[in-house]
Amino acid sequence: MRVTKYHALTVVLISIGLSLDAQTSNFRTRNSSSQRSNITTDSQGRPIRRNTGNDSLKTRNSLADSITIFYRYFDSTRPRTIDSSINDFYTRFPLPYRFHSLGNYGTAAQSLIFEPFMKAGFDPGFHAYDIYRYTTTNTRLYQTTRPYTELSYLLGSKA
Known part of the structure; x- marks a missing residue:
């Protein structure tokens, strides 16, 4: 009886951990794929955005x-x-x-x-x-x- 409680508790904790990890990795891949394609580095190694258009009034990205x-x-x-x-x-x-x-x-x-x-x-x-x-x-x-x-x-x- 005692062993089955520990096994059940272990299974529940692992499933909660996997579901939380799946949610955060989905959020990371969705946002980072569009982010990384627009970023390059200048001659001193600093990250800068690539010029993707003629719009000079772009808003600041809060995730950068x-x-x-x-x-x-x-x-x-x-x-x-x-x-x-x-x-x-x-x-x-x-x-x-x-x-x-x-x-x-x-x-x-x-x-x-x-x-x-x-x-x-x-x-x-x-x-x-x-x-x-x-x-x-x-x-x-x-x-x-x-x-x-x-x-x-x-x-x-x-x-």
């Missing part, structure tokens, strides 16, 4: 992605997109695997592999924070289609 942010590095011309997923956001660790630190972000870190400082002249040896140093090779140049910062200014007791 409203914000597209790309970035590139100084030494590359390839545009890259930002990973906007929220999966495993807490597992990001900014140090490379060959470094060990005190465990908190921004604390002193040391490489486990010997890497001598190869500059001529005197070196005092304070390199515990060099891994966090700003470098131009790791600089991202962003190109946004919308304002990226919202700024406000308050005076007096309105703060």
